[in-house]
Amino acid sequence: MKRTEAEQFTRRLTHHGEGPVWLGHHGLAVLDMLAGDVVLIDDSGAETRREHLGAVVAALRPRRDGGFVAGLERGFCLLNDRFTVTETVTCWTSPDVRMNEGACDPQGRFWCGSMAYDLTPGAGALWHLDPTGAAVQAIAGIGCSNGLAWTRDGTRGYYVDSLTGRVDILELRPDGAIANRRPFVDVTGEGFPDGIAVDQADGVWLAMFGSGLLLHFDRTGRRDAEIAVPVRQVTACTFAGPDYSELYITTSRYGLTDPEAAAGAVFRARPDVGGFAPYAFSG
Template sequence: MGVVAQVTPPVAEHGEGPVWCPADQRLRWVDMLVGDILALDPVTGVITRRHVAPVVAAVRPRSGGGLVAAVERGFALLTDDAVELLPENWSDPSIRMNDGACDPLGRFYCGSMAYDAAPGRAALHRLGPGGAVETVLTGLTVSNGLAWTRDGSTAWYVDSATHRIDTFAFDPATGDLHDRRPVVAVPPQVGTPDGLCLDVEGGVWVALWDGGAVHRYAPDGRLTAVVELPVRRPTACAFGGPDHADLYITTSRHGLPADDRSPAGALFRIRPEVPGFPDHTFAG
């Protein structure tokens, strides 16, 4: 496995949700609590920043061009020069969106959390290509990483409060998630599981908030790799680059002491031995 490289300065206060966008060969991620989407051109190193809303939690490319995003209490559709905010999913200002992904059928999911992380107040919501929103899971606490295996048959999922990584069977005929099963238990002393992604062998890469590392687990739950970072709060990871061989890792400064001198908030990159594969796009 390669060496961890710092790709950007600490450009985000709370960097989250990286995704590779093949259409323009850029990595995008969010500075969540200021409501900005950042984009990196890995060839030139140029970073651009676009304000979307007071909070932007997750972003994915749309198959017809543009982006879909989760904002504080709902979803938004973005073109190059416009932001269309869809109707809010709820009115309670104490709950916000947190992390999301698209499924093999082109639907965009995003899970929520209470700002104070109160147990059981979160849910997983799904935006269909036609604009309909459904609530898929309830009784969650901090809905976080979500990703599908390459064959689409399994979804990996994190509710951070459980300190687990679970799988769901995914039925492409009905589009339902079912048979939730705990696969990985993350000891609290090594950090809290946050955002995740998968490689071509079915290995799951998960960022460990307050753990200063990204772990890779085999499909059977065995720990197979540890990537240590010079920051306490990695938040999420995603494969990118033309061959999806680079693992990008977002990080956060949120909640750190004012005298923290680490490069928290920077974007990092490493090239593992096993590559990833393209994320699903939103069909709407």
């Protein structure tokens, strides 16, 4: 199994870094999730802009016709290209549950899942926002909705409910309903599975929160590589840059009484197989 080490790309920018995504001419965006901030980073690793969207910003993706879509604490919002919120959709009112991670599918729907602040099992759900503006609960009874990404050809999605200790495969019907959900890999006992990125060969990079590792599984589920990060709490990863050849990794200081100096910084690595552009929201 191939093992490499990530290099530090930025200074410490976030308390709980999450949801990295490449936004083209805007550069790399990372989320300071529990501060509700979107942080833009240039190709030198410098912070160029910080926008506050609310109590929580759980996920961010581009829209096909300009602007962005985001998951907020209790629902979704649309933003223009200046990161001004133009529309919100509330999915629930309970203060005990918040959104946590999301992505767009190849059909242009924006998916985002929820979790209880105290990780109560079954309190979360997986939602999607249709281009029409309708919010749909796709799966109930989720523990901690986390990484979500689709293959380049759109034939399968990979999904993490962290409390299951697994990455699952989601197969969708044309209407966006989930036709099948089945286990892909199980990492129970090895750490807390968090965010994911999918490469051009349909392999999955999985951030293991608490272990300082990203694990790679090929399309068949065989573990064949890992990336070591010198920070325990790795949270998420994404392919970015003009050719999507580099993997950018977010980290967190959340809940630590003795955080490493670089916890909250963004790291990067260059795997053998690169990625591709994130799918955009068509609404």
